[in-house]
Amino acid sequence: MEVSYKNIRVIGFDADDTLWVNETYFREAEQEFCRLLSEYETPNKIDQELFKMEMNNLGLYGYGVKAFVLSMVESALELSNYNVSHKTIQSILNIGKEMLNKPVELLDGVEDVLKKLSKKYRLILATKGDLLDQERKLEKSGLTDYFHHIEILSDKKEANYAKLLGHLDVEPSEFLMIGNSLKSDVLPLVNLNAKAIHVPFHTTWAHELVTENETNGKEYKTINSLRNLLELLD
The missing domain is CATH 1.10.150.240 (Putative phosphatase; domain 2)
Structure with a gap:
């Protein structure tokens, strides 16, 4: 079944290995x-x-x-x-x-995609990790101004996302999450009846791997590059 994004108002982006190398x-x-x-x-x-x-x-x-x-x-x-x-x-x-102290290396097309999408959607950054380190990387990235809201989560489970959507006053049906991890960026959102798009990175931490059984019947798209978002959301 074709996934529709016509009701989307807010787009969330993961940071590590979605926007930059980690x-x-x-x-x-x-x-x-x-x-x-x-x-x-x-x-x-x-x-x-x-x-x-x-x-x-x-x-x-x-x-x-x-x-x-x-x-x-x-x-x-x-x-x-x-x-x-x-x-x-x-x-x-x-x-x-x-x-x-590593430099922040943006992945292909990141700034171009954020620049174009920010004109039509409210963009947020939703990532997990150490607060100081993630703030430092975001500052180095030069991407801060594209985001309406920045949330650094202790974890990325359904409860964390539900709390975030409540804080943003946005319905799950109006929210789209973009990320490289099926476990953290896709499946929790799908389970909340939000939309999610998987953008795989060539290396995945073992903790973030999921089984085929966990993804069976779950409705989400996988794209090769963030640039493909512009075609999907056009």
Whole structure:
């Protein structure tokens, strides 16, 4: 069935890996972490243990680079049986600082699309992660002025979106969410009877992966580039 967007008044955009590059830097950091811990375990084991630690800490630390660094430090201690050197711990902290200081690399067509859509729709940014880091990236991006509202969420579940839509005084049928994560940017909105469009990024964090069973029967579109939005919403 063809999805209609004629009632849409407000469009929400995810930030990381939808507007700018993000996950690539985490993969690079994981590779460096594996190198630092190579005397204690294999890369595959280090990756597995780090991901397990991130999941264990998610409810306490939330998302973002700072939470990731804390999980790396804790993993390094456990993987080394608490023999890891102070120098290695410092190197792990430096990985995090380098990530926080990365330039913001906009994805193809982002500013052109936001500029055109902002003339017709109310645009909002709805992302999750560390508040300070996301504010910093948004400032570096030069995109702030295109957004009517900016919301940095602790998580992206149905309850979080329902609260956001209530705050914006917009009905689900009038809201469209754009993002790279089926788990965070698409399925929660579809379940609320809002519209959602999936724009995949070439790298996806394991935590954001969903099964085919979870997407069966869900009504949403997938596009290759944000530029395709202009055709869909014309």
